[in-house]
Amino acid sequence: MKEYCKFESALDILIGKWKPVILLQLISNGTMRFSELQKAIPDINKKMLAQQLRELEYNDIVLRVAYNQVPPKVEYSISDYGKGLSTVLQALNDWGEAHVEHMNELYGEERSGPGELDS
Amino acid sequence: MKEYCKFESALDILIGKWKPVILLQLISNGTMRFSELQKAIPDINKKMLAQQLRELEYNDIVLRVAYNQVPPKVEYSISDYGKGLSTVLQALNDWGEAHVEHMNELYGEERSGPGELDS
DNA sequence: CAGGATCCGACCTGATACTG
DNA sequence: CAGTATCAGGTCGGATCCTG
Numbered sequence: 136m137k138e139y140c141k142f143e144s145a146l147d148i149l150i151g152k153w154k155p156v157i158l159l160q161l162i163s164n165g166t167m168r169f170s171e172l173q174k175a176i177p178d179i180n181k182k183m184l185a186q187q188l189r190e191l192e193y194n195d196i197v198l199r200v201a202y203n204q205v206p207p208k209v210e211y212s213i214s215d216y217g218k219g220l221s222t223v224l225q226a227l228n229d230w231g232e233a234h235v236e237h238m239n240e241l242y243g244e245e246r247s248g249p250g251e252l253d254s
Numbered sequence: 255m256k257e258y259c260k261f262e263s264a265l266d267i268l269i270g271k272w273k274p275v276i277l278l279q280l281i282s283n284g285t286m287r288f289s290e291l292q293k294a295i296p297d298i299n300k301k302m303l304a305q306q307l308r309e310l311e312y313n314d315i316v317l318r319v320a321y322n323q324v325p326p327k328v329e330y331s332i333s334d335y336g337k338g339l340s341t342v343l344q345a346l347n348d349w350g351e352a353h354v355e356h357m358n359e360l361y362g363e364e365r366s367g368p369g370e371l372d373s
Numbered sequence: 374c375a376g377g378a379t380c381c382g383a384c385c386t387g388a389t390a391c392t393g
Numbered sequence: 394c395a396g397t398a399t400c401a402g403g404t405c406g407g408a409t410c411c412t413g
Binding site (some may be wrong): 141142143144145146147148149150152155156159169193194216219220223224226228230231232233234235237238240 | 257260261262263264265267271274275278311313314333335338339341343345346349350351352353354356357360
């Protein structure tokens, strides 16, 4: 196992188009139901939400508690272990904020990615 | 622009299969030539290396200096601005290291992703 | 030496429909 | 309500060949 695998492992937790957003929601609001997450993140669809939640659960970042009721109810929250991520998330967030400004200074308030810069 | 965009912007810099590795190399070794990076990261190919370097350059994380010589020579290094990332990278690395162990405790020394857990 | 261009396969994302 | 199944589209990674 090479050293930078650690790195990629760490990133694997965060990448996935929606994981940061989900984590943010869970960190801000504490425990949330599936439908609450859906409402909070309007652009996501069930499949993606369920999928990313499963991965986060597998990685022991979020806790999933299902109640066997007639109207099903499942609650998600950040696990104790997952809380250790908030430091990293915070660092990322702070840097990201500064970075957005930095990019604007460099390129004006345009797109944020290289996109097709090949004419 | 939603709040979590910052987040994604920050992550966009780091994601891409090879960016963390490249950054790590550049941080450890200072200035490096294209071919040195290739040697240091044997599994990457030219296209990927060039591509990821271009993106990092666009984001002002790495500096690219080309010398107009007969045998071309291009040197890459972390920009002053990019150095601000090392904090984040370090945090990520530390957490990632701990996480690998955590996963091993949970699942034994097996694969690190959920993969197909649907039987 | 340092890339650019092209093409292809794998994976990721998403819309829709169906289930307990 | 909380998902799963299926299918379609797009993006990403990589091999190979070509250029200055």
